[in-house]
Amino acid sequence: MWTPDVYEGAPTRSTAFFAAAPKVAGIAMFVRTTIVAFPGIGRSGKQIVVFVSIASMALGAFAAIGQRNIKRLLAYSSIGHMGFALIGLAAASSDGVEGVLNLIWRSIWR
Secondary structure (H helix, E strand, O other), X not given: OOHXXXXXXXXXXXXXXXXXXXXXXXXXXXXXXXXXXXXXXXXXXHHHHHHHHHHHHHHHHHHHOOOOXXXXXXXXXXXXXXXXXXXXXXXXXXXXXXXXXXXXXXXXXX
């Protein structure tokens, strides 16, 4: 919940960096850990990843509704995007990883 406060207080260039870089690094770490390093963890921890992704999507969507500051809205949008990326990770397959990478690529370069 610290993310909106950081986005609001930071300069615009820093906010743009915070919107993209930690998202890419976090998902890359999760993909690398669950798919490459521990391939069996994806199937056994699937319910946890699904629950966290749904919670992240709901928090990002509902908290963004009442925002008046564009930077805070961007922060809650970023929280919601992580939930969508985790859904692809919950698939624990190469198709899921490809979907996660496509989502991250499109959210950064659009």
